[in-house]
Each structure stands twice: as C-alpha cells, then as structure tokens.
Amino acid sequence: MEMTHPFDDAVALTSIEPGVYLGRTSAPYNNMVGPFGGVTAATLVRAVESHPDRHGDPLSITINFAGPIAEGEFQISTRATRTNRSNQHWYLEVSQNGEIATTATAVFGHRRDTWDDDEATPPDVPAPSELEQSGFPDFIAWARNYEMRFAAGALVEEEAADSTISLWVRDTPSRALDFAALTSMGDIFYPRVFQRRGKYVPAGTITLTIHFFATAEDVAAQADSYVLAHAHARRFHRGYFDQTAELWSSDEKLLATSHQLVYYKD
C-alpha cells in the first residue's frame, strides 16, 4: 500500500462545480489557532493548478487572511479575471458557511528564454550537515512536518537585537518540491516579533505575497533537497510589522520571495 504524503492530504481538493473546490483542514498542519497559513496559501495555488482552464505556472499570489478558518470543510471559489496570451489573472475566495475567510489574487503564466541574471546571492550559512536539526515546540503541529536546521533565528525565549532568520528546510517525510510545497515554505517562519521580544505575543499574518522565479523545471530539479529560507523584518510600528523572505534552492538559485504584513500586540 502506498501512503499519501500528509502535505498532499492537506492540500487535496474535490471539484464540486466548475471552478469551485471543496477542501478540509488537516490536523497535522494546524497552527496554534486554525490551519498553518502556508498550507492555506498552498491550497489556493493547488486550486488554480486544478482548474481545467489554467494557463502556465504560478508567477505570483497574494493571500489575505481575512478571518479564521475553523476545523473542517471549506470551499474555494476560483475565477479567471483575465486571460492573456502569456499570463492569466485569478481571483479566489475561501469560505465557510457562506462567510469569506480568505481572499487571494494569483497570476499564472508562461515563461520565455531571454536575458537572465542572478543578481542577489544567498546568505552565507553553513551546510545543512553542519547544523543541528531543531524545530518549533510540539504544540505547533505543522512544524513537525518540516526538518529544520537553523543557521540564525532558532526559536528561543531570548530577546534578539535583529529579526533575521536563516534555516535549511525540507519536508519530513521527504517529498519532492512542487509549487504548492514551495508556496507553503514561503510562510515557514514563526512571527519575527517573537524573535525580537523573546516571547510569544499575539501575532497573525494579515496578507502574504509570494513571487515565484522558479520554473516547473527549476522546482523539479530541487527534488527533496534542502531549501534555504531566509527572512527579516524592517519595522514594527503601531501593531504591524513586515517580513520579507527569500527561498533559495540547494544550488543557490532564488526560487521565490515572500512578503507579508503581520498584526501583533505586546
């Protein structure tokens, strides 16, 4: 008997009418309250990927966490707002009992060969084999599905002078990377305010944008190797902070960036 990977269970969808999908929260990917935002984002990418009219691969997605998602079933409605020759725009809503919990816009598209340049370089960190495996406390269920090796920003109850976090991460059990898994890794970081304050405070992502550089071939080439995930915040002001993240392949290519705005109070 072949087992389904828990991540594939978590992002599984059933088409219930054209453009409308039924999903279900998955206990292994729960956060402290509700599902892990990364898996909600991944499920939205999967919804567009599942649509028969979809053109190309993800270029960007913005997910707005408008309200809580309760344990159980949810509906995802998808609508292609405009289809061009080289790209396609989508609007998506996640709802439960008729109330909108999440909204998203996504752009999918085809890529072409042209002038290319890797301007940024990855942070200089030790190889995964030189770093201890650690993680998040057990009550953060979703984190148990990731093998994490921190070069900076491991979760400790100590105030830090800066919010930088760098870790090697991959799914456990092992799973080949795809766009859904890459999307989820865009939200792999615990709230930067915990690191700065050295304690848990109320915090939650309001909006998350992911820009994809990786083509389907780039994602396939990564397979189940470690992804280098790196993030920092710029400002904590009047209850909101930002987080900009980079996700690097094991061969030092930038796969995606993610940008979020996070609510906090202290």
Added chain:
Amino acid sequence: MEMTHPFDDAVALTSIEPGVYLGRTSAPYNNMVGPFGGVTAATLVRAVESHPDRHGDPLSITINFAGPIAEGEFQISTRATRTNRSNQHWYLEVSQNGEIATTATAVFGHRRDTWDDDEATPPDVPAPSELEQSGFPDFIAWARNYEMRFAAGALVEEEAADSTISLWVRDTPSRALDFAALTSMGDIFYPRVFQRRGKYVPAGTITLTIHFFATAEDVAAQADSYVLAHAHARRFHRGYFDQTAELWSSDEKLLATSHQLVYYKD
C-alpha cells in the same frame, strides 16, 4: 481661483452607484503606454478611501495589472469582502467596456499603540540639497510631476552591475503627502532591467504590493518634504524580475515598502 493639483485630478473619482466609481485617465500621468501604474494604484486606494463603509487607513494593497487601460473613462468596482473589528478586506476591479483591466485586494485598518521598533535603517545617501535635480526623458509624462534627485541609479544608457536605485522624490508642484501619493511613489522607479541592460527593453509590472507602516499622522508629518525611495531587484529569470522598494520619510522613518514582479524581454 485655486488650482487643483494635477495629482488630485488624476485620482479624482465620481460615485456612480454604491461602491462603483468612475475615473478618467489623465494625460500628465501617462506612461509610455497607458497610465503610470503608480497612479492606477493610487486611484484604487482613493476608491476605498471614498467608500462610505471604509474602516481605517491603508495597511496593504496588491494591484494586478491584468491588461491595458486605454485613454478615457474607467470604472472601479469595490467590495468589502470582510469587515472585522480592527481591519477590513477589499476586492477591487478596474474595467473598461466591461473588460477587467486591473484587479486588486486591499486591507485597511486601525492601528494601536504597542511595542515599536525601527529595525532597518535608511540607505546612506547625500541630502537632497547635495544632489542634482534630474529625471526621466520627456516622453515619460508622469515623471515630470516629480522632482527627483538621484543618489544612485539615474537613468543613463549604460549597463550597470547592480540594480540598486536611490532617489529623493517629491511632487512638483509641491503637494502634501497623503496615502494616495505615497502609494504612487511605491512605483516611482523605472524598470530595473533598463538599469542593468543600459537600454530600454519591453517591460511591464504584472503585480505590485504595497505595505504601509505610516499612520495618517506619520503621513501628515511628512507634508511636502522629500521622500527617500530605494529599490533593487534580486533575480531576472525567464522573463520576470522582482523589485523590492523602501520609501523613507525625511526624518528616516520607513513609511512603506513595495514589492513588484515585472515582465521583461530582451
């Protein structure tokens, strides 16, 4: 007779039915093809600000440039997708002749006093008075509405090894900053691929996300002083590059960040 500032003309809207606004492209804010994306983004912020049900000030907006906007009138439809106690989520569409040209999601909200920290610092650049005023070529109409003083990345036809751009910018004629104007400045940079390649190539923003740190008081305090605008790209790959930008107040506070994904070919 008091003159209206050209920016206020450009973002002016007429309510035609509840939640639906009529706007008009404005020649002084044209780009090479169609309107300047920054003004389209600003007009969307203005649309939510105009809505009688709006709660609070902008926290974030993502604008997806799905298709061209032709000269003339356009409609903006706005819908509050969810209203919470402290924030409110919006979905917006710009359309012409029934076809969607632009989609957007926005989050507005109230802010609270809590722990605050300015972690990032502005780039180290000379004061505006120490820099020459320059700008973009005359055929880029919108740029003539901004006074620009470049510390790095002035538009020259020379290949550059990196994509970093830093400039002091303010409206000309002078105008006190507001959220719409700040939004527009989030797109003040010419495409980073021009700087790298030292030439004009086809390029256009696909999606633009702005995260706002500034409160209404912070914006008012800036008045008509210079904003320090700073941006760079990380990767140019298979026809898409990114641009992450910071907008700093004249007293070194981070007002907003912007993140875009841009189509290019060479």
